[in-house]
Amino acid sequence: MHTLFDFVSNVNAMQYGIALLSVLGFIIFCEILKPRPFQGLLKSAAEDAGFLKTQSRERVARMVRNIALAPVFGVFYLAALPFLFVQGMAVPLSKGVSTVTSAGWSPVRAYFAGRKKMKKAKGGEPGQRI
Numbered sequence: 001m002h003t004l005f006d007f008v009s010n011v012n013a014m015q016y017g018i019a020l021l022s023v024l025g026f027i028i029f030c031e032i033l034k035p036r037p038f039q040g041l042l043k044s045a046a047e048d049a050g051f052l053k054t055q056s057r058e059r060v061a062r063m064v065r066n067i068a069l070a071p072v073f074g075v076f077y078l079a080a081l082p083f084l085f086v087q088g089m090a091v092p093l094s095k096g097v098s099t100v101t102s103a104g105w106s107p108v109r110a111y112f113a114g115r116k117k118m119k120k121a122k123g124g125e126p127g128q129r130i
Helices: 004-033 039-054 057-068 070-101 107-113
Strands: none
Touching: 057 070
16 A cells, blocks of 8 residues: 555445444344344255246346346446536526527516516507517
């Protein structure tokens, strides 16, 4: 550990490991306190194994592949986050800029330009411009 990046990476890895071990320890501790420890966990595991036996080999292989690729999908998601943020901010900002700079009619611009003020013309119909 000679650089700040090495130090921060090591500290974050240790924190992640401690967090995972804490969760695992909590689950084991809660199971030990039950009247029949690990009975529900064994029942769930047996149900999962029975479900996998009823599935075809292709579906099980696809499920195992997806579980194995979960960390890769997570890394792709983390790598895409900055680009998704830029796109998410660019779309509303571009709409706002195009609204402000467009030459089309809008009630606010018409109000501030004075085009909304209508006066009664001499001998004319109400609502005509002078």
